[in-house]
Amino acid sequence: MATYTNPVWEKDFPDPHVLAHDGKFYAYATETRGFRFQVMESPDLVHWTHKGTAFTVPWSNEHYWAPEVIAHRGQFYMTYSALHPETRKHDIGIAVAKSPLGPFEHKAILVRGGDNKVGVIDTTVYFEGSTPYLLYSEEEPRRIVVRRMTADLMATEGETIELLKPTEPWERGVTEAPTLLKQNGVYHLIYSGGWFQSNKADASYCVAHAEAKSLLGPYTKTGQILTGDGKKVFGPGHQCIVTLKSGEDWLLYHAWDDQNEPRYGSNPLGRTLRLDRLEWQNNRPKVIVPTTTEQTAPKI
Numbered sequence: 001m002a003t004y005t006n007p008v009w010e011k012d013f014p015d016p017h018v019l020a021h022d023g024k025f026y027a028y029a030t031e032t033r034g035f036r037f038q039v040m041e042s043p044d045l046v047h048w049t050h051k052g053t054a055f056t057v058p059w060s061n062e063h064y065w066a067p068e069v070i071a072h073r074g075q076f077y078m079t080y081s082a083l084h085p086e087t088r089k090h091d092i093g094i095a096v097a098k099s100p101l102g103p104f105e106h107k108a109i110l111v112r113g114g115d116n117k118v119g120v121i122d123t124t125v126y127f128e129g130s131t132p133y134l135l136y137s138e139e140e141p142r143r144i145v146v147r148r149m150t151a152d153l154m155a156t157e158g159e160t161i162e163l164l165k166p167t168e169p170w171e172r173g174v175t176e177a178p179t180l181l182k183q184n185g186v187y188h189l190i191y192s193g194g195w196f197q198s199n200k201a202d203a204s205y206c207v208a209h210a211e212a213k214s215l216l217g218p219y220t221k222t223g224q225i226l227t228g229d230g231k232k233v234f235g236p237g238h239q240c241i242v243t244l245k246s247g248e249d250w251l252l253y254h255a256w257d258d259q260n261e262p263r264y265g266s267n268p269l270g271r272t273l274r275l276d277r278l279e280w281q282n283n284r285p286k287v288i289v290p291t292t293t294e295q296t297a298p299k300i
Helices: none
Strands: 017-021 024-029 037-042 049-055 065-072 075-083 090-097 105-111 120-128 131-138 143-149 156-164 175-183 186-193 206-212 220-226 234-243 249-256 272-278
Touching: 017 065, 017 234, 024 065, 049 065, 049 075, 049 090, 065 120, 075 120, 090 120, 105 131, 120 175, 131 175, 143 175, 156 175, 156 186, 175 234, 186 234, 220 234
Parallel strands: 206 234
Antiparallel strands: 017 024, 024 037, 037 049, 065 075, 075 090, 090 105, 120 131, 131 143, 143 156, 175 186, 186 206, 206 220, 234 249, 249 272
16 A cells, blocks of 8 residues: 655645646646745655746746646636736736646736735636636735636736635634535635744634635635644645545645744754645544654545
């Protein structure tokens, strides 16, 4: 029986997103101390080979954050955020490539920082039938919103609709990193909240769940589904979900280990890539304890 032990990539790989395509898996991430989007390749979600740079943003040289890639009509579309050099706010862009490894080419700005005090980040594309929607996080004040996209994915249109905002003490005023899936007629909005870096004593970043009967809500929060263990794992979050042909669902996320404090400048590794099984009970995700011991590997 194949097994694995977290982290599956023991180097800084924050804000991970994983694309399953043509029998392989491709992981994309922020590079905290650099100016590119990282990409890795794996046959099994466990063994990863770093493939270098997928994309360098031509219109910005700061804050390359949270890339997500989808395969659509024979091409690969990356949504991401970066800091606009003039407005000093985060905008959301989209880039296109012929290969999941890139190189990606910037095509358009989908959402500008606009009236938000800081900007917009953390995108995900969701298709309702053939209609694409863009979910993302507005930064200050924080809230997760959705807008319809044009059929070619090169623009957003229509009104901005709020899906979720911070209401719980543990969220510390933050709701971000949306992941949306539909199961048995219910829309499941998985998101992250809390402070992504802190001290161990007040580490709060984690993954939570909300649900709705309509894509546009209203969404009801049901609680946290992945939190740090307070001993070896701190600040798990910015998740993505991969559904395998075997029917298994797997949650990939970043987290800090127990070396020093869970923040940059203190922890030597940064936020490493981790993997845990996501199971369902009564059409809701079961609470996950982040694993640090040997586990049964994904059934590819």
